[in-house]
Amino acid sequence: MMLDLLCLIELNKGNSMKKYKLGKMEQKFADLIWQTAPVSTRDLITLCSESFDWKQTTTYTMFKRLCNRELFETNKGLVKIILSKENFLTEKGEEFLEKTFNRSLPKFIIAFTRHKKLTNKDVLEIQQLIDDYKED
Numbered sequence: 595m596m597l598d599l600l601c602l603i604e605l606n607k608g609n610s611m612k613k614y615k616l617g618k619m620e621q622k623f624a625d626l627i628w629q630t631a632p633v634s635t636r637d638l639i640t641l642c643s644e645s646f647d648w649k650q651t652t653t654y655t656m657f658k659r660l661c662n663r664e665l666f667e668t669n670k671g672l673v674k675i676i677l678s679k680e681n682f683l684t685e686k687g688e689e690f691l692e693k694t695f696n697r698s699l700p701k702f703i704i705a706f707t708r709h710k711k712l713t714n715k716d717v718l719e720i721q722q723l724i725d726d727y728k729e730d
Contacts, residue, residue: 613663614686622646623656627666628679635671 616624626645627638638657642648648656657673660666665677677685695701703720712720 614682614689616660616663619646620656620659624660624665624682625679627660627673628675631666631673631675633673635668635673638673 623642623646626641627633630638630641633641639650639653642653642656643650646652657666657668661668665675665682667674667676691697691699691702695705
C-alpha cells in the first residue's frame with residue numbers, strides 16, 4: 595500500500611530524471627523486479643533485504659525512482675512491469691544513438707570501429723540485419 599502511494603506521488607511530480615539512465619543499484623533492483631514480477635510489495639521488500647541487505651525504507655526509495663521512470667507500477671500491493679527489460683534496453687540504446695550520434699547508425703559504426711576492426715562474423719551479422727530491416 596505504501597509503495598502504491600509513493601508511486602502515484604512520484605508520477606504526479608513529473609519525470610525530471612533521465613528515464614533510461616539507471617545507477618548501479620537501480621539497475622540491480624530493476625533486474626530483480628524484471629525476474630520476479632508480478633510480486634507482492636511485501637515479498638519484494640523481503641527479497642531486497644536478502645539480496646541487498648536493504649531496509650524497508652531503502653526499498654521504498656529505490657522503487658519510487660523506478661516508478662517515476664515508468665518502468666514499474668503497483669496496484670493493490672502487487673508490483674507489475676510497465677516496460678519490459680527488452681524494451682527498456684531498446685529505448686536506452688535509441689536514446690544513446692540519438693543523443694550521441696544524432697540518430698546516425700553509420701556514425702556509430704565509424705566510432706565503434708575506429709579502434710577495433712570488425713571480424714568477418716560481425717560483418718555478416720550486420721549485413722544480415724541490414725538486409726532484414728532495409729526499406730524497400
